[in-house]
Amino acid sequence: MADVVEAPEPAARAPRLRGLARARGLLGTxxxxxxxxxxxxxxxxVVVIGAFAGDGGFTMANVTALGDQYILAAFGRSxxxxxVTAAIGAVLGALLAYALVTARPGGLLRRVVTAASGVLAQFGGxxxxxxxxxxxxxxxxVTVFLRDHLSIDIYSGGVWxxxxPGLALVYTYFQIPLMVIVFLPALDGIRPQWREATESLGGTTWQYWTRVAGPLLAPAFLGSTLLLFANSFSAYATAAALVSQGNPIIPLQIRTALTSEVVLGQQNLGKAMALGMVVVVAVVMSLYALLQRRTARWLG
Structure with missing residues (x-):
């Protein structure tokens, strides 16, 4: 009579199945x-290595050159x-997001505005x-209509x-919908019961916003503002298409350093300026991550 092979116990198969599931999960990443x-x-x-590379190998000349007045001025303007655009976009976007929260959940207005915000936030270049x-x-x-029919010249003070100022206006155009997208989940996390509890205890609307909703929303609002700052600071295509002369902001200064004639010994100055941008964005996004972590404690 042939030996009967017993099937492995479920407890013995469990580690093997978990290992296969873990391997498939890692493969998907x-x-x-x-x-x-x-x-x-x-x-x-490439940017980090190039920022410290020179004709003779390692050099600090490129990083030291970041202290030049015109580079510091470009960083300051950026x-x-x-x-400015992050502050304006954060305030106006938060107000629009709050208006959506007060609208009927799942209504046509909310669906249209959120869909439009998702498109307009990526509309640039x-x-x-x-x-x-x-x-x-x-x-x-619009300029021609105002000038010919209303005798209003919006460029009487210069080609702004x-x-x-023109870049600020254009950047605000995509900053507002981006704020709506990133701040709307935080507003959705505010429970109506919290306001009811405040009112039942005799609290006013001002006290509710300053002592309950405001402190809870502050980390999300500040984090969203930092995200808008990083988004504006790293934008290039829109400014490159709009500003044809001069380098008012650091991304355009990097373009000039990479595409035009450079000073001998400063061939990698553009990479050093890019490294400066990476440092600024890294600091901003680290603060954003910390604020988002705090927001997730009550949002979840």
Whole structure:
């Protein structure tokens, strides 16, 4: 009579099944890590290594050159532009997001606005610059209408659209919908019962917002503002298409350093400026991650 082979116990099969599930899970992350390595890790390493590379090998000349007045001025204008557009976009976007929260959940208004915000937040580059030029440019239809029919010249004080004020206006266009997208989940996390509890205890609307909802939403609001700052600080295509002369912000300064004639011994100055941008964005995003972690404690 042949021996009967007993099936392995479920307890013995469990570790093997968990190992297979873990292996399949790791295999599924391969495309993600490959994408991160190719488009984030490798370019960052190229920038970091190039910032300290010279004709004779390692050098600090490129990093030291970041102290030049014109580079510091470009960084200052970029930080100012990013801070202003982040603040304006955060306030207006938060108000719009709050209006959506007060609307009927799942209603047509909310679906349309959130869908439009998702599209407009990614609307930039040459397309966005052309849209503003066709609208409020020197020969834009709004400019021509105001000048011919209302005798209003929006450029009486200068061609501001191609300078920092114009960049601020254009950047705010995509900062507001981005704020709606990133801040809306935090507003959705506010429980109606918290307001009812405040009112039942005799609290006013001002006390509810300053002592309950405000402190809870503050980390999410500040974190979203930092995200808007990083988004504006790293934007390039829109400014490159809109500003044809001069380098008012650091991304355009890097473009000039990489595409035009350079000073002998400063061939990698553009990479050093890019390293400065990486440091600024890394600091901002680290603060954003800390604030998001605090927000997740009550949002979840």
């Amino acid at each position: 391969v495309p993600f890590f490959a994408y991160v390595a190719i488009f984030l890790v490798v370019p960052t390493l 930080i100012l532009l990013s801070a 040459v397309t966005l610059a052309f849209a503003f030029l066709a609208t409020i440019g020197l020969s834009g239809f 659209l191609f300078e920092l």
